[in-house]
Amino acid sequence: MTRSITDSAGAAITVLSMSLAAAQESAVLTVRVPCLAGQFLAADSNPSASVLARRTGSGDAFADLAVAPISLTPFDGQTVEFDLKVSASALTGVRRVAIPVRVTYST
Amino acid sequence: MPFLLPIQTFDEPPPVAGVVVGSTELTGELTVTIGARATFAGSTELVGSLSVTLVLAGEVQGSTGLAGSLRLNDEANVFLEGTVSGSTTLEGAAPSLGTFLAGQAAGATELAGELRVKRAEEFGLTIFLDIVGEGMQGESVARYRARLLADGTEVPISSFDLNAPEGALGVSLSVSLAQPDVSLVSNASELQFDLGVWDGSAFEWVTMLAGGKLAGRELTIAFARGGPTDAVTLTLIDTVADRWTFAPEQPETLYDPDQVDEPAPPDSRNLIVNERGAGIEPVSTPVYDLTMREVLRRAYVEGCGFDNVVTNIPDFPVSQVTFSLEGGFHETVKPLLSLFEPLYFAEGNDLWIIDAGAALPAGLQPRGLPLSAVVSVTDTAPARQPLSSLIVAHRSDGRAGGDYFTERIDQESQEAGTFGVQGYTRTETERRVREYRDFDAPETIVREEVASVKVTTRDYQFNVVGRETQTDTFDALGRKGSHKRTVEALVPDLDNDGTLTLQTVSEETYTLLYRAGRSAGSDEIATTINEISGLILVDSGREYLSKPYEIPFVDAHQSGYIDPDGDQSAEFGAIRTVTEMYVREGASSEVRRQVVNHLNGGSVENTTAQTRAGSTAVSRRGQGVVRRKLTLPGAGSGRVVPTFGTGDIPGDMAIALGWRRLATLNSPPRRLSAQLPLVAFDIRRGTPAMPHSRSGVLGTYLVTATRVSGQNLGTQKQLITMSASGKELKA
Numbered sequence: 150m151t152r153s154i155t156d157s158a159g160a161a162i163t164v165l166s167m168s169l170a171a172a173q174e175s176a177v178l179t180v181r182v183p184c185l186a187g188q189f190l191a192a193d194s195n196p197s198a199s200v201l202a203r204r205t206g207s208g209d210a211f212a213d214l215a216v217a218p219i220s221l222t223p224f225d226g227q228t229v230e231f232d233l234k235v236s237a238s239a240l241t242g243v244r245r246v247a248i249p250v251r252v253t254y255s256t
Numbered sequence: 257m258p259f260l261l262p263i264q265t266f267d268e269p270p271p272v273a274g275v276v277v278g279s280t281e282l283t284g285e286l287t288v289t290i291g292a293r294a295t296f297a298g299s300t301e302l303v304g305s306l307s308v309t310l311v312l313a314g315e316v317q318g319s320t321g322l323a324g325s326l327r328l329n330d331e332a333n334v335f336l337e338g339t340v341s342g343s344t345t346l347e348g349a350a351p352s353l354g355t356f357l358a359g360q361a362a363g364a365t366e367l368a369g370e371l372r373v374k375r376a377e378e379f380g381l382t383i384f385l386d387i388v389g390e391g392m393q394g395e396s397v398a399r400y401r402a403r404l405l406a407d408g409t410e411v412p413i414s415s416f417d418l419n420a421p422e423g424a425l426g427v428s429l430s431v432s433l434a435q436p437d438v439s440l441v442s443n444a445s446e447l448q449f450d451l452g453v454w455d456g457s458a459f460e461w462v463t464m465l466a467g468g469k470l471a472g473r474e475l476t477i478a479f480a481r482g483g484p485t486d487a488v489t490l491t492l493i494d495t496v497a498d499r500w501t502f503a504p505e506q507p508e509t510l511y512d513p514d515q516v517d518e519p520a521p522p523d524s525r526n527l528i529v530n531e532r533g534a535g536i537e538p539v540s541t542p543v544y545d546l547t548m549r550e551v552l553r554r555a556y557v558e559g560c561g562f563d564n565v566v567t568n569i570p571d572f573p574v575s576q577v578t579f580s581l582e583g584g585f586h587e588t589v590k591p592l593l594s595l596f597e598p599l600y601f602a603e604g605n606d607l608w609i610i611d612a613g614a615a616l617p618a619g620l621q622p623r624g625l626p627l628s629a630v631v632s633v634t635d636t637a638p639a640r641q642p643l644s645s646l647i648v649a650h651r652s653d654g655r656a657g658g659d660y661f662t663e664r665i666d667q668e669s670q671e672a673g674t675f676g677v678q679g680y681t682r683t684e685t686e687r688r689v690r691e692y693r694d695f696d697a698p699e700t701i702v703r704e705e706v707a708s709v710k711v712t713t714r715d716y717q718f719n720v721v722g723r724e725t726q727t728d729t730f731d732a733l734g735r736k737g738s739h740k741r742t743v744e745a746l747v748p749d750l751d752n753d754g755t756l757t758l759q760t761v762s763e764e765t766y767t768l769l770y771r772a773g774r775s776a777g778s779d780e781i782a783t784t785i786n787e788i789s790g791l792i793l794v795d796s797g798r799e800y801l802s803k804p805y806e807i808p809f810v811d812a813h814q815s816g817y818i819d820p821d822g823d824q825s826a827e828f829g830a831i832r833t834v835t836e837m838y839v840r841e842g843a844s845s846e847v848r849r850q851v852v853n854h855l856n857g858g859s860v861e862n863t864t865a866q867t868r869a870g871s872t873a874v875s876r877r878g879q880g881v882v883r884r885k886l887t888l889p890g891a892g893s894g895r896v897v898p899t900f901g902t903g904d905i906p907g908d909m910a911i912a913l914g915w916r917r918l919a920t921l922n923s924p925p926r927r928l929s930a931q932l933p934l935v936a937f938d939i940r941r942g943t944p945a946m947p948h949s950r951s952g953v954l955g956t957y958l959v960t961a962t963r964v965s966g967q968n969l970g971t972q973k974q975l976i977t978m979s980a981s982g983k984e985l986k987a
Contacts, residue, residue: 153379156617163568164610168386168623168938178619180381198385241389241455243462243937245603247566251380 154252155181157230169198172239179205182252183228184221190231191218192250198237200250205230214250221252382566384603386938392453392460399454400935400976402966403461404431406445415967418449418464420941422960422981425602426497429465434970436475436486443470447492451935451964451976462937464964468492496602499560503584507538510554512546515575528581536581547571548592555585556607567609569596572906595902595913599960601941610942612958612983613916613925622944622956631931631977633947635954638924646918647899650910661690663707673716680716685709705730720758721746738767747791747813754820761810762790762831786834792855797823806855830854832861916986925984928957932978935964939980957982 153161157179169175182190192200192214201211202219211234212219221229233250404411412434420427429449433440441447447468452459472491479485507528509519518540527535543550551574552565559579579588596611616622625633666687673680688707706728713722723744729737741764748754764786771782791809795817798805808831812818832853839846851861900917902910930947932939939945943959959982966976 152377154381156619158618160615160617161570162381162617163570164382164384164566165617165620166384166942166944167620168388168943171387171389176619176621178617180617197387198383200383235383235385237385237387239390240387242460243389243392244385244387245940246385246387247564247603247606248383248385249380250383251378253378253380 152183152252154250157181167235169235169237171237171241173237174201175235177232177234179230180233181228181230182221184224184226184252186222186225187254188221188252189218189254190214190221190250191253191255193248195246195248196238197240197244197246198235198248200233200235200248202231202233205232218253384566384608384942386940386943388938389460390455392455392462392937400966400974401452401454401459402969402976403450403452405448405450406441408446411440412970414969416449416965416969418964420601420962422599422941424497425500425600425607426494427465428471428494428497429468429492431490431492433488433490436488438473438475438488440488441470441473441490445470449492453935465492465494467495469495496605499556499562499602500586501584502560502586503581504559504579506536507578507580509538509540509576509578510543510546510551510574511540511576512544512573513542514544515546515573518542519576519578538578546574546576548574550574551577551589551592552609555579555589559585560607561605562602562607563605565607565609567598567611568614569593569598569609569611570909572909573904575904591903595905599941599958603940603942608942610958612960613920613986616944616956616985620944622946623938625930625945625947627948627950629932629936630947631933633931633949633954634929635947635949636927636929638927640924641921643898643918643921645897646914646921647897648902648910648914649899650902650905650907650914661692664689664691676716678716681721682714682718684712684714686712720744723758738765740765743790745810747809748818748820750818750820750824750826754818759791759809760828762788762808764788780840781838783838784836787830788832788834789829790831791826792829792831793818793824794827795822795824801857803857808855919986923986925986926955926957928954928980928982928984930980930982932980935976935978936980939978944985945980945982956985958985 153163155161159181162180165178167175190202194215199216200214202214203209203211204219211232219231235248402413402416404413404416413431414434415432417430418427419429431449447465447470448463449465449468450461450463452461454460469492470490471493474487474489476487476489477484478487511517511519519538521538527537529535548569549565549567549571552567556562556565574592577588577592579585593609597613599608599610599612601608601610627633666689667684669682669684671680671682687709690705690707691701692704693701708725708727710726711722711724712720715721724741726739726741728739742760743762743764744758745761746756747759747761749757749759767785767787768781769783769785771780793807793809793812794804795807796804800806807817809818809826818824832851835850835852837848839848846865848865853859853861900914902913905913928945928947930945939959940962941959945957945959947954947957959980961981962978963980964976964978966974968974
């Protein structure tokens with residue numbers, strides 16, 4: 150069966166569509182990630198926004214997934230919850246961006 | 257690709273099978289089979305040379321087959337898998353065989369095979385973000401300016417209507433020129449439409465349409481109030497909208513060789529030819545593990561030129577798609593997704609295909625639309641179709657197995673003639689169907705097989721006058737192996753003065769033999785053998801070729817040859833054997849048919865060879881696929897239960913869609929229409945929005961269409977407004 154990132158209710162998430170004012174952060178969303186050794190939780194780099202995440206309940210600082218992908222190796226075989234939020238850069242005008250967030254072997 | 261791998265010699269008989277020396281590590285399973293007698297499974301290390309230790313139970317001879325799934329460590333996201341087969345030559349082999357012994361040999365092995373690279377599993381989500389700059393966030397901003405640029409030069413306009421409708425890929429724009437001069441914009445002009453917002457010191461421009469082309473124009477020449485009132489209205493489309501019409505240069509079929517055979521090429525009558533009379537040959541491309549997402553990528557990225565396809569529709573296997581010249585890419589793909597009723601739109605050069613019926617992720621806050629941000633809101637609930645249940649017709653994979661089976665009896669009957677009157681017959685058909693289920697989900701039938709079919713015919717007095725019973729058997733690959741058919745009929749009983757009694761008059765054993773097909777996972781019917789035995793009338797009173805004359809009992813009965821008072825008897829024996837051999841000839845098959853009559857000493861009655869169109873190929877997977885109908889029960893009953901067809905979508909997904917369909921019929925999603933006082937740049941097709949009523953939140957809606965209009969531009973009466981419509985998102 151194809152694995153996927155799910156929300157806290159277990160529904161697969163493939164698209165998150167949201168609006169943000171410039172230089173602001175979104176609300177924190179909790180997602181569940183099935184983990185395998187060798188994989189990372191990563192995101193594409195985008196000058197207009199960054200995707201931040203941390204393990205739920207860890208108390209860690211949010212990491213920019215484009216700069217510092219989170220290794221999923223310690224959670225091999227588990228489904229782990231992560232806090233996810235988006236931070237928009239300071240800009241003028243209107244920007245529409247699509248940022249892929251991936252569970253990947255590449256970093 | 258040939259490999260030359262010398263086999264290493266060991267000084268002593270190696271104790272364990274499957275030990276290989278080396279430093280290159282391949283992760284996966286390597287199975288070695290020699291002479292079809294020994295099989296090893298396990299991990300293997302290889303370096304330069306391949307060392308294989310084999311436990312043999314006999315002589316080493318024949319071919320060697322290797323099958324494995326290998327991962328290339330240096331390429332993090334690439335897996336290598338495939339099948340390799342070839343022959344092995346052993347030189348100086350010394351397989352001294354006892355009870356069992358590892359054979360040692362030095363020699364060369366040549367392997368030829370086909371490996372394919374498969375991407376490692378990678379998954380995730382796409383965040384689609386609208387970021388609105390500081391100067392555009394205020395809810396009281398009211399100073400706008402619209403401009404049309406033709407090849408970079410501004411063309412003054414007096415009004416515009418920018419429409420992003422539901423169901424359309426791009427946007428359309430209608431503008432009225434401030435100066436009624438049709439020469440200002442030509443067909444070749446590159447058009448751009450911007451909307452500017454005053455930030456206190458300058459306009460911040462937002463491009464609403466780029467790369468547009470002139471689609472049409474209307475010139476009106478008129479006089480009113482003592483002067484000319486000429487007008488030019490232009491209609492523009494963006495180039496994205498044109499991509500729905502893209503098609504391949506030659507018909508192309510993508511197919512999964514594990515599921516279907518390579519499509520047969522069209523014959524010359526159906527071949528499309530170009531203006532020079534040359535045929536445009538279709539292309540067939542095998543794609544292992546073909547899925548909907550891969551079809552979307554090939555159609556919209558490779559075919560239509562989008563950068564990405566972003567969708568929330570779950571992936572599922574696809575056996576075959578054909579991009580034709582007439583249908584193009586989009587019309588081919590659209591039926592695959594139609595059950596999801598998706599919303600298509602393009603943003604930038606990305607194509608979005610959104611299942612508007614999918615619920616929002618838990619915790620995601622839609623864009624708010626409070627009463628202060630709208631002029632009006634209309635919430636419409638469409639008419640309901642109350643239903644308590646729905647039949648979901650879906651596909652099951654017959655190869656899925658099943659831990660156990662139960663049986664059900666399907667019965668049907670047909671009547672002919674007038675009831676109670678001679679000549680009336682009633683035919684009853686009874687099918688015994690095996691329903692295979694898994695222990696962990698006993699409510700789901702994973703496959704079914706017809707175990708037997710019995711057809712019974714009764715006369716007007718309810719006497720059985722005929723009965724046919726057929727029992728099918730299948731082999732381990734799910735292919736039909738044979739059937740046995742028994743026919744009972746009302747014929748004279750020679751031991752009872754010719755009284756008509758129900759007797760078994762024939763038994764037919766039909767056997768199918770297969771050979772490997774041209775594509776992986778497929779087989780072809782090579783030979784069919786139909787052996788017919790039955791009741792034979794032996795007439796000792798009439799000799800033929802120095803033996804009592806023999807004739808099938810049924811034939812003798814129908815021709816009136818039976819004489820109960822004569823020197824006749826009945827016995828059961830072989831009557832006829834029909835053998836058909838199928839020889840492949842391109843897209844057709846030549847059938848060589850032989851009929852051997854076993855009566856009266858036996859003779860070859862007929863031998864013919866005919867060419868028939870089409871192949872005799874069968875897909876193991878395809879043959880195992882069955883159609884199932886599952887009723888989704890609701891409260892109450894007694895209503896008509898409609899059927900919801902789900903095509904080739906897998907069963908679990910089809911059932912989930914069925915539940916959604918049932919819920920939608922009972923409570924259709926509401927429609928939203930909102931008029932906004934300002935232009936909200938972060939509201940577009942696909943935006944989840946949450947409008948309010950006077951008492952709270954109306955619900956969550958997905959925006960499906962937007963419209964921005966401007967009138968009296970550049971005057972004191974200038975008015976720019978926006979409207980949006982949407983569809984309710986169900987929880």
